Amino acid sequence: MARLSMEDASVRIRQLARAGLNAHAFFEVAGETVARAVPIGGAPPFWNTVDPSSQLITSIHFSGECFFDLGGQLEWEYFADDVNKTADVIANRRGVQTLHEVTGANPERSAVFREYLRPHGIDQEVAVALRAKTGEAWGTLRLNRSPGQPEFSADELAFLHSLAPHLAEGVRRALLLGEAVEPDWPDAPGLVVFGDGLSVESVSAEANRWLGELTGDLGGISAAVLSVAAQAGNPDGRAPVRLRADTGRWFELHSTSMATPAGHRAGVIIQPATRARISTVLMAAYGLTRREREITRLVLMGRSTTMIADELVIAPVTVQQHLKSIFAKTGVRSRRDLVCTVFVDHYAARVRDNEKRRVAARRERGGPIAPLPSRQVSTNDEPFCDQR
Structure with a gap:
């Protein structure tokens, strides 16, 4: 070589x-x-x-x-x-x-x-x-x-x-x-594919939904989406664009190049700027409170009790009390057991699914496996994913 x-x-x-x-x-x-x-x-x-x-x-x-x-x-x-x-x-x-x-x-x-x-x-x-x-x-x-x-x-x-x-x-x-092409979450990214002259060739169902929020009664494709599409394939292109819809929801727009049977196309991924999906999983599967979800996410990321306390501005003893509740709800006895349990329950299936996708030359997807609808908690509870 x-x-x-x-x-x-x-x-x-x-x-x-x-x-x-x-x-x-x-x-x-x-x-x-x-x-x-x-x-x-x-x-x-x-x-x-x-x-x-x-x-x-x-x-x-x-x-x-x-x-x-x-x-x-x-x-x-x-x-x-x-x-x-x-x-x-x-x-x-x-x-x-x-x-x-x-x-x-x-x-x-x-x-x-x-x-x-x-x-x-x-x-x-x-x-x-x-x-x-x-x-x-x-x-x-x-x-x-x-x-x-x-x-x-x-x-x-x-x-x-x-x-x-x-x-x-x-x-x-x-x-x-991968998530835009084959979504498996309600808030999955959407994909808009543009041809020559930034003419629209295809719009995914999710993208159509998000475009509706971004353009409101005007309809069509917003100037921001067209501007991002023009950056596709440019190695020095700008970072993702963040913008706020009239509904109050924030979105991120990402430009990308798309290889299609008709040749290279410009693509724009439209993604709601929401917090980690792991919070959804933790709430649906284990019934963790908002604070318990925050602490569990930080434990998964390897944070110590002191680091968690500093980041959340709470006392270390409070972190320990929350950990006891988390361990009881998830049926584990230690931080290491907690990490293993969350991985086995919600990520191992994603790894194996992505391996099948790799072999079949299909696009991989990230994040945990979406919870089954039957395991979702009441909509009267606090939101799963908070807006940034």
């Missing part, structure tokens, strides 16, 4: 992030691009996507055969006592860490290194958090090297750190498109 300069690889990744690819296609091409600038060995790039509101895994991607099956990977991530997991690298403020670094240059301390990596010719591993410029984590990337290859250098780690926001953008767009 021909080498690629870090500068050229960075330009290429920025272009790919806005190309409208599905998650697996994006990871395939982006992984090859990264590997041409940062040599790897022993295994191809390995990717996870996560729900930014809970940081729980929503899909797993790799090329070729993997020595972990899907169940084994999830078992290691959520039940094994080890280091350098997805949650660990996301919690790292720098967003980049090597196995040698977290084990004090003694990777034998890691069970997965002893039992899987080394037997398969892997001597080093670096993990990168795919963190957007706005701070949300959308996944992780892992690169490996074989015995005899040099350690990942400071320049290479800095380069990977610089790529993370662009890789995160590619993931975010891919998952938004």
Whole structure:
């Protein structure tokens, strides 16, 4: 594989992030691009996507055969006592860490290194958090090297750190498109596809609904949507546009490129700017109060009691009291059990569904599986998702 300069690889990744690819296609091409600038060995790039509101895994991607099956990977991530997991690298403020670094240059301390990596010719591993410029984590990337290859250098780690926001953008767009094309939530994003001259070619049912709120009695396509569509495919295009409808609801508009049988088209994703869907799941499944949902979400993201207390401006003892109630309602005894329970109940099915979608070349979707209608709480209760 021909080498690629870090500068050229960075330009290429920025272009790919806005190309409208599905998650697996994006990871395939982006992984090859990264590997041409940062040599790897022993295994191809390995990717996870996560729900930014809970940081729980929503899909797993790799090329070729993997020595972990899907169940084994999830078992290691959520039940094994080890280091350098997805949650660990996301919690790292720098967003980049090597196995040698977290084990004090003694990777034998890691069970997965002893039992899987080394037997398969892997001597080093670096993990990168795919963190957007706005701070949300959308996944992780892992690169490996074989015995005899040099350690990942400071320049290479800095380069990977610089790529993370662009890789995160590619993931975010891919998952938004997946939800817009095949929605499974009542507040799913909508998609408007434009042809030559910004003529409208198709409007999804959800997009039609959101356009109705944005344009009111005027109907048609708003100037804001057309302006965003004009940015599709531009690697230096502006950030998502936020605007408020007359109903008071806030929306985000995202531009993207769409590959269709008729050629490339401009697409605009219209998304209600509502809070994390994990709150909906937690309320519907366990009957948690608003404060308990807030605390559970922060526990899922690895926050300590002190950090939760500081973020919510409450006393640590109050956090502990809420945790006792949360544990009782969810039937667990510890924070770790809580994370495992929420993942198994609401995210494992998403990972397996996305694996089927990957094999069938269909677009993946993010977030937890939507609760069954029969499990929804009364509409007289407080809202599931609060507006920002």
